[in-house]
Amino acid sequence: ELKVEQNPLFLSMQEGKNYTIYCNYSTTSDRLYWYRQDPGKSLESLFVLLSNGAVKQEGRLMASLDTKARLSTLHITAAVHDLSATYFCAVAPQGTYKYIFGTGTRLKVLA
Amino acid sequence: SAVISQKPSRDICQRGTSLTIQCQVDSQVTMMFWYRQQPGQSLTLIATANQGSEATYESGFVIDKFPISRPNLTFSTLTVSNMSPEDSSIYLCSVGRTERSYGYTFGSGTRLTVV
Numbered sequence A: 001e002l003k004v005e006q007n008p009l010f011l012s013m014q015e016g017k018n019y020t021i022y023c024n025y026s027t028t029s030d031r032l033y034w035y036r037q038d039p040g041k042s043l044e045s046l047f048v049l050l051s052n053g054a055v056k057q058e059g060r061l062m063a064s065l066d067t068k069a070r071l072s073t074l075h076i077t078a079a080v081h082d083l084s085a086t087y088f089c090a091v092a093p094q095g096t097y098k099y100i101f102g103t104g105t106r107l108k109v110l111a
Numbered sequence B: 001s002a003v004i005s006q007k008p009s010r011d012i013c014q015r016g017t018s019l020t021i022q023c024q025v026d027s028q029v030t031m032m033f034w035y036r037q038q039p040g041q042s043l044t045l046i047a048t049a050n051q052g053s054e055a056t057y058e059s060g061f062v063i064d065k066f067p068i069s070r071p072n073l074t075f076s077t078l079t080v081s082n083m084s085p086e087d088s089s090i091y092l093c094s095v096g097r098t099e100r101s102y103g104y105t106f107g108s109g110t111r112l113t114v115v
Helices: none
Strands: A004-007 A010-014 A019-025 A029-037 A043-049 A055-058 A061-066 A071-076 A085-093 A105-110 B004-007 B010-013 B019-025 B031-037 B043-049 B068-072 B075-080 B089-096 B110-114
Touching: A004 A085, A010 A019, A019 A029, A019 A085, A029 A061, A029 A071, A043 A055, A043 A061, A043 A071, A071 A085, B004 B089, B019 B031, B019 B089, B031 B075, B043 B068, B043 B075, B075 B089
Parallel strands: A010 A105, B010 B110
Antiparallel strands: A004 A019, A019 A071, A029 A043, A029 A085, A055 A061, A061 A071, A085 A105, B004 B019, B019 B075, B031 B043, B031 B089, B068 B075, B089 B110
């Protein structure tokens, strides 16, 4: 059974600081998503990573994928308050189309 | 990406009753899924809704409790049957295509409270 773990579960950081969220998964996969969820809202797709070494960036967020280590990272650069949300990674086991979600990281950026 | 209309957005239901949630997509999609998100938790996959055939359920979820229909490539329903307070959750549909680069999108969710 695929397990997807994120750490940290909770992250409180000051504006302007950098930090990284980690997503580890337990089985072979060739697709990984990052989503953002604001309180009381649905999920917003941030990135899809499809191959080993893939890197994608949007604004202050950068995601990367290491399929050999079964690890993805979401790096936050110079955090701002608007980035406060819960971030999920989701992994599709190789050969399937369903996505299994990680535990989520609740990020709070303090002004 | 596809635009999803999910209804109802919220409901409060009596225990022992059933609620049907609808998911309508503005374009044909190959894949449709139903997820549950309990308060403060991550998303758990309930089932894959298969067009024209029985849904494929994940471990811990059964058809008698969560019957799913998918009559075509743009519409699906999830019924939560014989509800108990433990079924209080947000239920979300998600759609995608088999192309690996296609982003899976989510409906706005149905917030269900069982009293």
